[in-house]
Amino acid sequence: MEDSQYVLIIGHMRSYSSLLAHILGSHPMVSGYVELQLDYAKTSDLIRLKRRAMALAGKAPYYLDKLVSGWHSASREVVANRRVKTIFLVRRPRSTLASIQKLASYEDVPWYSDPAEVASHYLRRLEVIRKLAGWAAPNGFCFIRAEEFVERPDPCLRTVQAFLGLKEPFSLDYKTGELTGKPGHGDPSVLIRSGRIQKPSALAEPHIELDPDLLRQCEEAYRMTCLHVESLLTSQTLD
Template identity: 25%
Template sequence: MTHPAHRIAQPLFSAVASPLLGRPKLICLLGIMRSGSTLLTELLLNNPQIVGFGESHVNYGGPDPIGRLRYGALRLTGRLDWGDRFLLDKVLHHRHLTDPALAMARADFRPLYILRAPAGNIRSLAKMFADKAPGVETDIPALLLERYAQLSAIADALPGEVPVAAISYDRLVADADGTLAALTDHFGLKTPLSSDYAVSSRTGRWGVGDGSDNIKSGRIQAPAKAEATPAPAEVEDAYAALCEKLGARAGVAAL
């Protein structure tokens, strides 16, 4: 539950301070649970030109999403997106961004997709659900198919002038320097993105993102090798189709 002080302070901040900052440049990290989004978030937030804290859970169709996002960033990190800084949010669930027009109406929208090859994504999701909800059956292939369709629909709805970037967790781990250099150029960052990042009190907190030991290490680490069960053909085909669409649409594609 939100602390009573924040229920008072956040609307005041939104009414007074947030408008003074103007229209934000919003990097919206679009992905799926266990797709490497927390790692990429840490790498991005280690850059002095990017402000945020992870998955905000704000609803871009609801009241004042930008004010709430900025207030959360200020409260958790002490930083705001003034000047040439970007504001970052991670969106992994459809209910928070059902229509990109809702975000584009409030911000200079910069979508950044992160995907993960289905076999690894399924294995990681299975472990997550087993740890957090043991005994509860979850249809993971259906979950992936639904999210692929949602991410594809967002791409279809984006006007041609919106700059899109798309990477995969697999490419990020295999070629960190090349992938991060491409993102540095895409966003026009003055300080290059680095494969190492400073660990903060936010790092590894469940609710903000992945809480694994790998995330708390402060550097990119390949996942532990394990026998990967092949993904159903339907899932592989849907993933390939999404990658093809994003590869054709994105200004930067490292999939």
Template identity: 25%
Template sequence: MDNQATNLRELIRNFKNNLVQHYFQFRINTSKSPYKVRLRTKPYRILFILSHMRSGSSLLTHLLNSNPEIIGYGETHIQYSSELDFKKLMFKVYLQGREFNKLEHFNNFRMNHKYILDKVLHDHKFLDKSFLNSENIYIIFLVREPERSLNSIITLKPHWTQEKTLDYYCTRLSMLANYAEMVNSKQHSLFVTYDQLVNHTETVFNALKIFLGTEEGFSEQYEILRTTGMQGIGDSSENIKAGRIIKNARKLENKISQDRVEKGMECFNQCCAILTQYCTTVQ
């Protein structure tokens, strides 16, 4: 009897999942515009968090995603060769980001969000960068100072050398600066540091609300998703599962030499100077 009940539940679950999948495929793939879906006239805006590893991007993702006008779940790892790949983003975000086991998740069938969110932490994800100048693209640049970033990266990647860790950090910061120069639009790009996000949270929230034009503001509490803490999608530490901003920094394990931290600070300062010049900043 128990086996029959289990099998029935499995059949119902599979039927539900197939139905959900076909629904989103119909809505997303039958509209030719990369920013539109069927049964909706208004185009989506694509919101990118452009950052580096161990920057606090998972925290920012969860804070943004808790706003009802924004939907996303973390790093999708899509390689964007054109605007048409936004269809892949829509499908991943709507289908994989929720389990549809809560009543509020079924509101996503309406597909009435203003922004579709993805975060990109590596240089090779944009095979074509020209679409970043689209009027439907909005970018939040997030960076973190080198001492904690570098030590956290090498903890995450223990097979990396100190030199490789520094090279990733500086190369990525240089690319972020290049993106900002290329977009060259304060209306479409916002610059935030991790320190601002954690220690000047309300100021950042006000800046986000103005920049994104959302009706609702943002909160220090956020929803735990089924993807929260998953490796490869975002932060896998326990802090991200708290459902709120934790302002007390974890004890720092110094694994990076001071000379490399100083070199990282040069890269950080250069990047911040360019982002400040080309992006809206947190006041």
């Protein structure tokens, strides 16, 4: 009988999901540390996650993947499965949009340089997060604001530790692997290869001019998403 458990980090590009995945994947109870480029339409698709994670990082009680790009998705059937632990991760729009545009210096992807397309990605991903949080709510989920994770990682990681029911805490130092920093599998910058959370000042993005209307739209979507997801968490606590 299949008794493995799974961790899905669901967010958007440049939400520090690679950092979170590496920290979680360095725990002895978790296998996997990068985006595996898989779709999860059915519960049986989780077997592919297990096989891919095992090939990269070995066997463990939990197998991890992250969905942030928008090219891969998870269905209600998967997100609501009792063996799937979902962690939602969001970052404020101004720094996110600037960081995505900066990706153009690492990867030859034309839309990274188009502010309207970048904002569209961000808005679509927030919509997905709101929807999937509703699907995951009956079994519970974890919600992290990216800035809080980077600036005050210890309380965030304690929350994840409790959510996953792990006895051993997470370390701020993490292991890197053969796919660390590889385009298509997460953060391609040199910072992810450092093996430790960097201070926010070291992670600051360059100033990039953003259309005020687009930025306001993204800020409202961010606010609405946080309120919605946190209200679902409050309902779980009351239940």
